[in-house]
Amino acid sequence: MMHVFAFVNQKGGCGKTTTAVNLAGALAARGSRVLLVDLDPQAHATMALGHAVLDEITVREVLERGAPLESGIVEAEGGVALLPADARLVEFEETSARALHPESKLALALQGCTRPFDVVVLDCPPRTEGVLAANALRAADTAVLVVEAGAFALQGALKARALLEEKALLRAEPFSLRAVGTLFDRRSRIARDLLIGIHARFGEILFDTVIHSSAKLREAAAVGRPIHALDPRSSAALDFQALADEIELHAQERRAATEAALQET
Ligand SMILES: Nc1ncnc2c1ncn2[C@@H]1O[C@H](COP(=O)(O)OP(=O)(O)O)[C@@H](O)[C@H]1O
Numbered sequence: 001m002m003h004v005f006a007f008v009n010q011k012g013g014c015g016k017t018t019t020a021v022n023l024a025g026a027l028a029a030r031g032s033r034v035l036l037v038d039l040d041p042q043a044h045a046t047m048a049l050g051h052a053v054l055d056e057i058t059v060r061e062v063l064e065r066g067a068p069l070e071s072g073i074v075e076a077e078g079g080v081a082l083l084p085a086d087a088r089l090v091e092f093e094e095t096s097a098r099a100l101h102p103e104s105k106l107a108l109a110l111q112g113c114t115r116p117f118d119v120v121v122l123d124c125p126p127r128t129e130g131v132l133a134a135n136a137l138r139a140a141d142t143a144v145l146v147v148e149a150g151a152f153a154l155q156g157a158l159k160a161r162a163l164l165e166e167k168a169l170l171r172a173e174p175f176s177l178r179a180v181g182t183l184f185d186r187r188s189r190i191a192r193d194l195l196i197g198i199h200a201r202f203g204e205i206l207f208d209t210v211i212h213s214s215a216k217l218r219e220a221a222a223v224g225r226p227i228h229a230l231d232p233r234s235s236a237a238l239d240f241q242a243l244a245d246e247i248e249l250h251a252q253e254r255r256a257a258t259e260a261a262l263q264e265t
């Protein structure tokens with residue numbers, strides 16, 4: 001059974017794409033069948049996985065024309081299957097105004113996918129009010145709020161959490177909500193205090209793993225490979241290995257809960 005994780009936060013630059021791409025790489029490195037769907041017209045995840053869109057089917061055609069998901073999937077760096085995006089994805093925001101239930105397109109495409117995946121990772125755009133984010137939250141089993149351990153980030157993250165909790169309740173089967181701290185600088189006193197603040201406010205939904213700030217992660221994105229394909233022994237790769245452990249455990253627990261609920265009915 002596949003589990004869909006959406007990485008979200010309305011703030012740009014807080015590490016959503018970096019977390020999504022390198023988590024996907026860490027899961028793939030251990031043999032998990034991983035699909036990353038790039039839902040951002042900026043296409044940073046597509047680039048970070050070493051792919052350049054030419055004239056092929058992308059996530060836009062899947063959402064807009066109902067092209068089969070499989071027809072757009074490319075085999076990207078690090079063993080990650082990728083449904084890529086490019087700048088033309090913004091046009092879906094416009095055409096979707098005329099479509100029926102445009103926010104359900106991704107969920108439908110994933111349901112119709114005949115290729116088996118264990119984990120699907122959705123990289124979301126910074127806009128949380130648009131139709132792309134709505135597609136992500138409709139398709140997600142779990143939304144993961146990406147919380148940057150930086151000054152001024154906490155208030156925004158708390159607002160995002162409240163918003164996500166509201167959105168979860170709009171669904172017949174609410175997605176579960178987790179959070180992950182990132183861009184943590186262990187040498188900085190302020191960052192350590194911020195992390196304590198994040199723990200205090202997100203404690204029960206926060207993954208134990210914290211992603212540290214690492215120049216290696218920027219380098220990996222620049223050369224278009226997940227950290228596991230570039231330097232699997234780096235401390236950044238170890239961070240993502242630890243996060244991958246927690247993500248797999250979470251997916252297992254949710255699966256067990258769903259099966260238990262099904263048996264009762
Ligand atoms: N853990 C990290 N260590 C170092 N740089 C990071 C880390 N996470 C993100 N970055 C850098 O910060 C910038 C924004 O990150 P990104 O993942 O693109 O954020 P978002 O997708 O939320 O806009 C990028 O230049 C990225 O390389």
Ligand SMILES: [Mg+2]
Pocket residue numbers: 016017018040044124
């Ligand atoms: Mg991004």
